[in-house]
Amino acid sequence: MQIQLENLVPVPLKDKILQRSSDVWNRQISFTPSKFIKIKAPSGTGKTTLVHYLYHVRTDYTGQVLVNGKAWTAYSKAAIADMRQTQVSVVFQDLRIFEQLTALENIELKRVMGGQPYCTAEKVTEMASRLNITHVLNQSGKTLSYGERQRVAILRALVQPFQWLLMDEPFSHLDDENAHRAAQLITEECKARHAGFILTDLDDDTRFAYDIHYNL
Numbered sequence: 001m002q003i004q005l006e007n008l009v010p011v012p013l014k015d016k017i018l019q020r021s022s023d024v025w026n027r028q029i030s031f032t033p034s035k036f037i038k039i040k041a042p043s044g045t046g047k048t049t050l051v052h053y054l055y056h057v058r059t060d061y062t063g064q065v066l067v068n069g070k071a072w073t074a075y076s077k078a079a080i081a082d083m084r085q086t087q088v089s090v091v092f093q094d095l096r097i098f099e100q101l102t103a104l105e106n107i108e109l110k111r112v113m114g115g116q117p118y119c120t121a122e123k124v125t126e127m128a129s130r131l132n133i134t135h136v137l138n139q140s141g142k143t144l145s146y147g148e149r150q151r152v153a154i155l156r157a158l159v160q161p162f163q164w165l166l167m168d169e170p171f172s173h174l175d176d177e178n179a180h181r182a183a184q185l186i187t188e189e190c191k192a193r194h195a196g197f198i199l200t201d202l203d204d205d206t207r208f209a210y211d212i213h214y215n216l
C-alpha cells in the first residue's frame with residue numbers, strides 16, 4: 001500500500017504551519033513501504049491531526065492524501081473499510097478502548113473482523129504475555145489503567161493484517177521496560193508482514209531502528 005502526501009495542510013492549522021518549515025506539511029512525500037518512519041513534533045503541532053488524516057477519519061485539509069495513487073476521499077466507504085481490515089492498522093492516541101467490553105473482547109472484535117482471522121487465539125495469548133497484560137485480559141475496559149489500555153490498543157492493532165501501522169505516541173504511558181517489550185513485538189510483527197509503520201512522538205528515541213525521521 002503506497003501512501004503519498006501532496007501539499008497536505010490542515011485547515012485549522014494553516015496560518016501556524018505556513019509560518020514555519022515542516023518536513024511533512026505542504027510537501028510532496030511518498031512513504032516508502034515497509035520502512036520504519038518516525039515523525040517528531042512538539043505538543044499541539046498536529047501529530048494526532050496527521051494520523052487522523054492518514055487513517056482517513058478527518059478530512060479538514062487542503063492538498064491530498066493518496067493511497068495507491070488515488071485520493072482517500074475518492075474511495076467508497078466499503079473500500080475504506082476493507083483497507084482498514086487488511087492494509088492499514090492504527091493505535092490512536094486516545095486509544096478508543098470500548099469500556100463496556102473486556103480487554104480480550106476489545107482485541108477479539110478486531111481479530112475476527114472480516115472473516116478468516118489473521119492471528120490464532122493462542123498467538124493473542126502469547127502476545128498478551130509479552131506485553132505483560134495477561135492478568136487484565138478479562139477485566140472490563142472501564143477499569144483498565146491508561147498504560148494497560150495502551151498495551152491493549154497495541155495488541156488490538158497487531159491482530160489484523162496490515163502493510164502500514166500508524167501509531168500516535170503509543171508509549172506515552174508505559175515505563176521503559178514495557179515500552180521496550182512493546183517495541184520489540186511491534187518490530188517482529190511488522191517484519192513478519194513486510195510492513196512499515198509511521199509513529200509520531202514528542203521527542204527523539206531509540207526504541208526502534210528507524211529508517212526515516214521527519215520533523216512535523
Ligand SMILES: Nc1ncnc2c1ncn2[C@@H]1O[C@H](COP(=O)(O)OP(=O)(O)OP(=O)(O)O)[C@@H](O)[C@H]1O
Pocket residue numbers: 012013041042043044045046047048049050093202
Ligand atoms: N478539529 C479541530 N478543529 C480545530 N482545531 C483543531 C482540531 N483538532 C485539533 N485542533 C488543534 O490543532 C492543533 C494540533 O492538534 P493535534 O491534536 O493534532 O496536536 P498534537 O501534536 O497531536 O498534540 P499533542 O502532542 O498534545 O497530542 C491544536 O492546537 C489543536 O487544538
